[in-house]
Each structure stands twice: as C-alpha cells, then as structure tokens.
Amino acid sequence: MHKQHKKERFEEFRKICREHGLNVTPQRIAVYEALSGSKNHPSAEEIFRRLVSNFPELSIDTVYRTLNTFAHIGLIRIVGGYGEVRRYDPDTQPHHHFRCLKCSRIVDFESPEFSRLKVPDVLQRKCRITGVKVVFEGLCEECLSR
Template identity: 45%
Template sequence: MNTQRAAVEILREKCVEHGLKLTPQRIAIYEAICHTTDHPSADKIFKKIKGKFPSMSFDTVNRTLLTFSAIGLLKVVEGHGDPKRFDPNLKQHHHFRCIRCNTIIDVYSRYYDSVKIPQDIQSRFTVLGKRVVLEGICKQCRKKS
C-alpha cells in the first residue's frame, strides 16, 4: 500500500531496520492487510488468512499487527469498537487524541468548523457530521518523556 514495490520487500526492509525476523507468518499477515482497503480488525485478518495458513494462531495475527503499527508499517485508526467513548458536547467541535494515554481533548476552532464538504463527497455519501481529528502527544505525556 506504500508503493507498488512487492509487499515482502517493504516488510524485509523494515524488519532488518528494527532487528526483527522475517517469518512466513509476518509475510502472510502483511500481504493480507496490504490487500485490504476496509480497515479490518485483527479477527478479520485472522479469518482471511486461516484458509491458506491453517496453523496460524489468532494471537500471532494480533501481536504481529501491533508490531507492524509500532514499526510504522501500518496505522491503528479511529474505530468504534469497545470500549465506546461518549461525548455530551453537541456543539460543533474537534478532537485531539494523545497516542500515549489515549486522552481525547476538545478542540474549538472556527477555522476547522468552516472546512467544507466537497461536492463529490456529498454525492457519494450522506454526510451527517464532520470533525478534524488531530493526534500526537499531550502536555502531560510530553513531560514524562
């Protein structure tokens, strides 16, 4: 998904860079996720691979995806799985999320409020909400490190 180079080559480079072994499991998992565009869960990837690689365990898939995220081969994106996070603030606003402590902080910005929804997106979806989501390190977590 990074470039059109073979997924294995991208994976090999990253593994060398981080001193990780290039295992058949890692190759299968990386190839599987690179063929998705639907932001799958670990379980989805596991089920997808199981047919071709029957000895694969769920734990390996889960652990490996987290490893990939740690070395920058993929990203963990906003999901609406559990535990759900609730927001009583119905005013238009935006969010900053700390990738260390997972705190979500409200961000108020007229500039962000005024960001438009392009016409082609309007025609593809029924858009009901819009928000700019920033991520990074919060003040407290910056202090700690």
C-alpha cells in the same frame, strides 16, 4: 503503497522489519500481505479468516500480536475503533479533538473554521454527510514532560 509491485513491497517490508530488529517470519509476511492487499480496513478477525485456509496453523493471537507490532513501528495504522473502551462526550456542539497517542487523553478545542471544511466532491456525490471532525494526534503536555 498500492502502486508498488508485490516484490518491491516485500523488499521494503523486509527492510523495515530488519531496521526494527524484527525477524521476518512466514506469519508476519502473510499478515502484511493480507492487509496491504486489502482496501476495506479489515479487523484482525477478518485478516485471520482470509489467511487461515492456506495457513491452518496460524493463530488469531499471532494476528493480533503481529498487527500491534506493525502499528507500533509505524508500518500500518489503526483506524476506526481503537480497541479502547468507549468514551462519551456531553458536548454535542461542533468541536474537535486532540488525542494523546500515549495516554489516550482527549482534549477539546473549538474551531468554527474546521467545522466549515468543504466536503470533498468524491464524498459529496455519493454520501449524505452529517458531520465532520478534525482530530490532531501527538503527545500531550503531561506525557511530554516525562
């Protein structure tokens, strides 16, 4: 991804849009370029601010809509806050989660093995690590049977 040249990335982008029946608009190009050129997992607001000076008629709603569309077709991913409501877990013991991509259900499971994953060197050197969690994602039983 970061290795590609701008040109190639653009062609790839255009192709993926076409495959999903999406028009290739200046707004979509701008949002995709802004995101794929950034390393810090920006929010919609940050992307909007980065673009609006060169693209004054761009609206924040379009940025949200565009990013959602991209995430929907798998062109980008959502990380961090999922824009969902905050949820709470009474279990403070180390444990891990499965999260249903469709209904957002969260299922706990225990795995001493996962709780003992080795911290990668690159993190170990710079950060103080206080915990690790493994999140499997997919479709839950209920959503599968529909």
